[in-house]
Amino acid sequence: MHDTRRTVLKGIWSVGALATAVGAGLLSPGRAFAAWNKGAFEAKSAIDAMKALGVANAEDSKAIEIRAPEIAENGAVVPIDITSNIPGTTAIAVFIEKNPFPYTGSFDFSQGAVPYVHLRVKIGESSPVRVVVTAGGKHYMTAKEVKVTIGGCGG
Numbered sequence: 001m002h003d004t005r006r007t008v009l010k011g012i013w014s015v016g017a018l019a020t021a022v023g024a025g026l027l028s029p030g031r032a033f034a035a036w037n038k039g040a041f042e043a044k045s046a047i048d049a050m051k052a053l054g055v056a057n058a059e060d061s062k063a064i065e066i067r068a069p070e071i072a073e074n075g076a077v078v079p080i081d082i083t084s085n086i087p088g089t090t091a092i093a094v095f096i097e098k099n100p101f102p103y104t105g106s107f108d109f110s111q112g113a114v115p116y117v118h119l120r121v122k123i124g125e126s127s128p129v130r131v132v133v134t135a136g137g138k139h140y141m142t143a144k145e146v147k148v149t150i151g152g153c154g155g
Helices: 002-023 038-042 046-053
Strands: 064-067 078-084 089-096 103-108 116-121 127-135 138-148
Touching: 038 046, 046 089, 046 103, 046 127, 064 127, 064 138, 078 089, 078 127, 078 138, 089 116, 103 116
Parallel strands: none
Antiparallel strands: 064 078, 078 116, 089 103, 089 127, 127 138
């Protein structure tokens, strides 16, 4: 009985402390969420999304591996594995050029983390999957064409 009372009281204290921090302006709800790059997510072309993220000047690299099917029978669920062999990789961004919204997402890596991402994405029609890696303050890019027989974005 006393343990339940203590748990409830701790919860009430935590909510009160959080409300006080928000009220004092020390914590705002917008800061608690992940970064949102509206321009990149709303871009209608891959190049516009890349510009919004500041990675449009990426140079080609063979040190980025994209493993995806040559032909995806169902574009609704296409598995993609991405590995960066570039030392010091801090981020991987994925773009699917012919999707209605090409920017798929970005993945940040702490120092020492393995720069590997596994995704299952929708691909509306045959399209290049473009990957941009950030390492050492520079941007590197590679792409792989994926052919889709049944579209995943309403096709």
